[in-house]
Amino acid sequence: MKSRIYALFILAALFSSNILLGQSDKQKKLEAQRQQILREMKQFRALLFDKEKEEKSEITLIEDLNYKVNKRKNLIRITNEQANLLTREINANQKEITSLREQLKELKEDYAAMVVKSYKSKSEQSKVMFLLSSSNFKQAYKRLQYIRQYANYQKEQGEAIKAKTQELQELNLQLSKQKKDKQKLIEENRIAKRELEKELKERETLMASIKADMSKFAAQIKKKKQEADRLDREINRLIREAIAASNKKAGKKTSTGKFVLTPESKKLASNFEANKGKLGWPVSRGVIKGKFGKRRSLTDASVTNNYKSIQIATETNAEVKAVFNGEVSEILIVKNGNPAVLIRHGNYLTIYMNLSKVYVKKGDKVSTSQVIGQVFTNKIRGETLLGFRINKNNQVLNPESWLAKH
Structure with a gap:
């Protein structure tokens, strides 16, 4: 029964670690997309700076603004996805930490009971007497195998406790970093949203100017399309x-x-x-x-x-x-x-x-x-x-x- 519980515990741990690994891969992809957008925005600003002394038409200005608005919206969307994913990872880690603590408690109790049982068995009957009391060689061999398996299982239990304690410590560190990363993303999104609001107002003002003289711009657009x-x-x-x-x-x-x-x-x-x-x-x-x-x-x-x-x-x-x-x-x-x-x-x-x-x-x-x-x-x-x-x-x-x- 105990060995079955132990096996299920290992499977559950592997399953949860695979989920977290998948989430981490997705986080990397999102961060790569975010960095790509930031590079494009930086390069676009640099190109605009090269031309800031040149007189630009209203159509070009609205196209430039639209580019910035769309990039900014994508940046906010991806940053939101990252923050939401981090929230899910944080929640998953917190659940994993709670589960690990319960499993560690159970493992330690199981291990303690095993040590007590082993001590009692030593005091009541030595391993040698246990083997010598066998009715035949086959039974003695099986009893020897049992002693070895029991010792191995006890050792595995000890190693499992050690490994899970270390995993718990690593998860706590990871959780702390995730919370800091999330806070940083939230702050960056606040800045991006303020910039977006300014760009949207600027675009709205420019669009109003264009619509006021639509006949002039319609001719320009028609010519460009032709x-x-x-x-x-x-x-x-x-x-x-x-x-x-x-x-x-x-x-x-x-x-x-x-x-x-x-x-x-x-x-x-x-x-x-x-x-x-x-x-x-x-x-x-x-x-x-x-x-x-x-x-x-x-x-x-x-x-x-x-x-x-x-x-x-x-x-x-x-x-x-x-x-x-x-x-x-x-x-x-x-x-x-x-x-x-x-x-x-x-x-x-x-x-x-x-x-x-x-x-x-x-x-x-x-x-x-x-x-x-x-x-x-x-x-x-x-x-x-x-x-x-x-x-x-x-x-x-x-x-x-x-x-x-x-």
């Missing part, structure tokens, strides 16, 4: 033409919208694909200000845009770098617009838009991190934005999931 749509159409056309030309050169006629790959280009594509989530950034310093996919207009909620690329805010005169080995497929020159560079990596393409200077030409072989141009700075809007897009054949992909965290 330019983006025109650029997307041109890029799509160039990709279709590149696929057709490449397949024709390879002696293949296909209308599937996919590159027919040679062994060399197939290997390049495979290497590119293997680096998903690990590609270097196309600029040394930058944050993703404009996300990929469908997004509502900040100034007109009835307008939804479907973005095929991400917009990376960077510093003035930022150099643009190829994110992977490849070949320059095309240099796109748009009337009244800024150049774009298309680089092919097997059946993948990376597209770098809104450049002021281009240092490569069609057909050039480029290597990872090679500088291919410079980002254009819009003096009217007061921003330096690189458009970055990734395609697999004619399929548009989300570039953010391909870039490494930085």
